[in-house]
Amino acid sequence: MKTLIQLIGYISIIVLIVPSMLYLAGKVELDQVKTIMLIATVVWFGANIILAWHLENKLMGKDK
Amino acid sequence: MSEEQNQTTQPGTEFEREPVPQRARLGFKSFIGMYAGEHCAGTELMLGPLFVAAGVSAFDLIGGLILGNALAVLSWMLMCAPIATRARLTLYYQLEKICGRRLVTLYNLTNGVMFCFLAGAMVTVSATALGVWFKFDMPGLNDMYPNSVGWVLAVLVLGALIAVVAAYGYNTVAKFANIASPWMVLVFLAFGFIGLKQFIDVTGTQINSVGDLWTLANTSIWKGGDPLPGQVKFTFWHVTFFGWFCNMAMHIGMSDLSVFRFAKKSWYGVASGSGMYVGHFMAWISASILYAYQLHLNSADTDVLPGPLAYRAAGIAGILCVIIAGWTTANPTIYRAGLAFQAIIPKASRFKVTLATGMVATIAGMFPAFAMKLLDFVAIYGMLLMPMGAVIFVDFWLIKKFGLQSYYAEASGKLFNWAAGAAWLVTLGICLILVKYAGIQIYFVSLPGWFVAAILYVVISKFYQKKVRPTA
Numbered sequence: 001m002k003t004l005i006q007l008i009g010y011i012s013i014i015v016l017i018v019p020s021m022l023y024l025a026g027k028v029e030l031d032q033v034k035t036i037m038l039i040a041t042v043v044w045f046g047a048n049i050i051l052a053w054h055l056e057n058k059l060m061g062k063d064k
Numbered sequence: 065m066s067e068e069q070n071q072t073t074q075p076g077t078e079f080e081r082e083p084v085p086q087r088a089r090l091g092f093k094s095f096i097g098m099y100a101g102e103h104c105a106g107t108e109l110m111l112g113p114l115f116v117a118a119g120v121s122a123f124d125l126i127g128g129l130i131l132g133n134a135l136a137v138l139s140w141m142l143m144c145a146p147i148a149t150r151a152r153l154t155l156y157y158q159l160e161k162i163c164g165r166r167l168v169t170l171y172n173l174t175n176g177v178m179f180c181f182l183a184g185a186m187v188t189v190s191a192t193a194l195g196v197w198f199k200f201d202m203p204g205l206n207d208m209y210p211n212s213v214g215w216v217l218a219v220l221v222l223g224a225l226i227a228v229v230a231a232y233g234y235n236t237v238a239k240f241a242n243i244a245s246p247w248m249v250l251v252f253l254a255f256g257f258i259g260l261k262q263f264i265d266v267t268g269t270q271i272n273s274v275g276d277l278w279t280l281a282n283t284s285i286w287k288g289g290d291p292l293p294g295q296v297k298f299t300f301w302h303v304t305f306f307g308w309f310c311n312m313a314m315h316i317g318m319s320d321l322s323v324f325r326f327a328k329k330s331w332y333g334v335a336s337g338s339g340m341y342v343g344h345f346m347a348w349i350s351a352s353i354l355y356a357y358q359l360h361l362n363s364a365d366t367d368v369l370p371g372p373l374a375y376r377a378a379g380i381a382g383i384l385c386v387i388i389a390g391w392t393t394a395n396p397t398i399y400r401a402g403l404a405f406q407a408i409i410p411k412a413s414r415f416k417v418t419l420a421t422g423m424v425a426t427i428a429g430m431f432p433a434f435a436m437k438l439l440d441f442v443a444i445y446g447m448l449l450m451p452m453g454a455v456i457f458v459d460f461w462l463i464k465k466f467g468l469q470s471y472y473a474e475a476s477g478k479l480f481n482w483a484a485g486a487a488w489l490v491t492l493g494i495c496l497i498l499v500k501y502a503g504i505q506i507y508f509v510s511l512p513g514w515f516v517a518a519i520l521y522v523v524i525s526k527f528y529q530k531k532v533r534p535t536a
Contacts, residue, residue: 013246020254020378024261034379037254041247041381048243 002054009047016040083152083325090326095335098323101245103311103339104252104347106189106390107182109370110438111310112351116359117205117368118298118439120352121288122281128300129348132307133340139308139315140324141333143453147460148324149332155321156407159452162459164473166480169408171452171488175313176404178445180421183397184428187223188435190390192371193383194218203432205366206294210430219430226391227422230398231415241392249342251378251385256350258377262357285356292366296439296505305507306439307344312446312510317453368436398422443506450510451491454517455484462518468525483528487521 019033079088115125151158160168195202200214210216229237264271269280282288291297298306314320315336324333354373358365374382402418409417428434434441463470473481495513498504504512 013250016247016381017250017254020257024257026261030258030262031379033254033258034381037251037378037381041251041384044247045243052239052243 002051005047005050005054009044009051012040012043012047016044079152079325080154081157088326089328091328092332092335095323095327095332096338099336099339100249100342101242101339103343104245104249104389105343105393106186106370106386107393107435107438108252108343108347109189109351109374109386109389110185110368110435111442112348112353113355113368113370113373114295114436114439115298115303115348116286116352116356117292117295117366118302119289119291119295120286120298120303122278122286124288124298124300124303125286125349125352126281128303129307129345132304133337133344135304135308136311136315136340136344137334137337140320140336141331143457144315144318144320145324145327145330145333147318147456148321149327149330151321151460152325153321154325155319155456158318158321158456161471161474162455163452163481163484164479167473167485167488170485171449172404172407174448176401176408176421178448179397179401179404180425181428181434181441182445183226183394183401183422183425184223184431185435185438185441186390186394186397187219187226187426187429188390188432189370190226190387190394191215191218191222191429192369193374193386193390194222194371195369196371196375196383202367202369202371203436205292205368205436207436208431208433210432216430220426222391223422223426223429226394227398227419227426230395230402230422231418234395234399237392237395241395244388244392248385248389249347251381252347252350255354255374255377255382256346259350259353259357262377263353263360266357266360284360285353302505302507305511306443307340309446309507309510310344310442312453313449315453316510316514317446317449318456319449321456394425398425401425440506443510447495447506447510447513448492450514451488451517452484454491454514455487455521458518458521459484463522463525466522466526468522468529472525472529481528483521483525486524487517490520491517 016037019028019036022028023030023033079085120128153161156168156172159171163171192202195215195218198214198218200218201212202215203211210219263269263280263284267280267284269276269284271277271280296302309316320336324330327333351370351373354377355368358373358376370386371383374386376382378385398421399418402414402421405421406412406414406417459470459472469475472478472483491513494516495509498509498512499506
C-alpha cells in the first residue's frame with residue numbers, strides 16, 4: 001500500500017510538469033495545462049499527507 | 065531567498081553549546097535537498113519581477129546570476145563551511161565566545177527585527193493571491209502604504225493565521241513545507257515554460273534554434289533600457305552582486321555555521337549551489353518572465369503582484385503556489401524571530417513571543433514597501449549582519465597571527481567585547497557614509513565593508529586586549 005501511494009506521488013509530480021512542457025512545444029492548450037496541474041497538485045499533497053500520516057502512526061506504534 | 069538556516073542557532077535545538085559529535089554528522093545529500101528547498105521561497109516571486117522593473121537586459125540577468133550565484137556558492141564553500149566543520153559550533157555559541165553574551169543579544173535583536181520585516185514581505189506575497197479571488201485593490205510598484213481596506217484585511221487574516229500556526233504548530237508546518245518543496249520547485253519551472261510560450265505566441269516568433277530564443281529574450285523579455293519609474297537601473301554588476309550578497313547573512317555573515325557544523329567535509333558547502341541555481345536562477349528567471357509578459361501586454365500595468373501573475377500562468381495551482389510559498393517560508397521566519405526575541409527575554413513564554421512577533425510581521429506585511437523594495441531590503445539585511453561574519457572569520461583564522469587572543473569574551477569573562485562591537489557598529493556607520501556621500505550603491509557597499517570590519521576588529525583588539533587582560 002505504502003509503495004503504491006509513493007508511486008502515485010511520483011507520477012503526480014511528473015504529471016505536474018509535463019503539461020507545461022507540452023504547452024511550450026505547442027501540443028496542448030493552456031486551460032488543459034492549468035487543469036492537469038491542479039489535479040496533479042491535489043494528488044501530490046494527498047499522497048504525501050497520507051504517507052506522512054502512515055509514517056507517524058507507525059512511529060507511534062513503535063513507541064507504544 | 066530564505067532564512068531557514070538559522071533554526072539551529074537558537075536555544076532549544078540540539079548541540080547548541082557543544083561541538084557536533086561524529087555520530088550526528090550528515091552526508092552530502094542532506095545539504096543538497098535542504099538548500100534546494102529552502103531557497104525556492106515566496107520572495108522569489110517578487111525578486112524576479114523586480115529585476116525586470118529595474119530594466120535588466122538578458123545578458124546582464126543570465127550572466128550576472130551565473131556569476132553572482134557562483135560567488136555565493138564559493139562564499140559558503142570557502143568562508144563559512146571550513147570554519148563550521150572545524151569549530152562545529154552554532155553561530156550563536158561561537159559569537160558568544162568571541163563577543164560576549166550582551167553583544168550576542170544585540171545581534172539577536174537585529175536579526176529578529178530583520179526576520180520580522182522579511183516575514184512581513186512573505187505575508188505580502190501570499191496576500192496578493194487572495195486579491196485574485198476577492199478582487200480588492202492591491203498595492204502598486206511604488207506604493208509604500210496599504211491602499212485599501214480589503215488589502216489590510218487580507219494581510220491581517222493571513223498574517224494572524226500564520227502567526228497562530230507558528231506559535232502552536234511550527235513542526236507541522238515544517239513537515240508540510242518539506243512535502244511542498246519539490247512541488248513548488250516544479251511549479252516555478254512550469255511558470256517559466258508557460259511564460260516563455262506566451263511570449264513566443266504573442267510576438268509570433270519562430271524558435272528554431274538557441275539563437276532564436278536568445279533573440280526573443282533580448283528583444284522582448286529582458287530588453288534592458290531604462291528602469292520603471294522609481295526603480296534603480298540594474299546592470300550586469302548589480303545582478304552579480306545581488307546574487308552574491310542576497311544571502312550574505314548566511315555565508316559571509318556566517319549564519320550557516322549552524323548548518324554546516326553538521327557536514328562531514330567542508331566541501332559540502334558546494335551543496336548550496338542547488339539552492340542558488342534552483343531558487344536564485346531558475347525561479348527568478350521564471351518569475352521575471354511572467355512579469356515581463358504582463359508588461360508586454362500592457363506597459364502601464366507595472367504592479368508586481370505574484371498572485372495575479374501566477375494565476376494567469378498556472379491557474380489555481382499557481383495561486384496555491386503563491387500562498388504556500390509565502391506561508392511555508394513566513395512560518396519558520398516568524399518562529400525564528402520569536403526565538404531571537406525570546407533569547408533576550410528568556411522568562412517570556414515562547415508562545416506569546418512568537419504570536420507577538422507574528423503580529424509585528426503582519427503589520428509590516430500591510431506596508432507593501434518591504435516587498436516592493438525587496439531588492440534594497442535584502443541588501444540592507446546582508447549588510448547589517450556582514451561585519452559579524454568578518455569578526456568570526458578574523459577571530460578564527462587570523463587573530464592569533466597578530467599575537468591576540470581568539471574567543472576573547474570567553475577567555476576574559478567579558479559580556480561585551482568592545483572590539484567586536486565597535487568593529488560592527490563603526491563598519492555600519494562607514495557603509496552608510498559610503499552609500500550616502502560617496503555614491504556607492506547599497507548593493508555593492510558590503511564588499512569594502514567586509515574588509516573595513518576585518519581591519520577594524522584587528523586594530524581595535526590590539527588596543528582593547530592590551531587594556532583588558534584575559535583572566536584565563
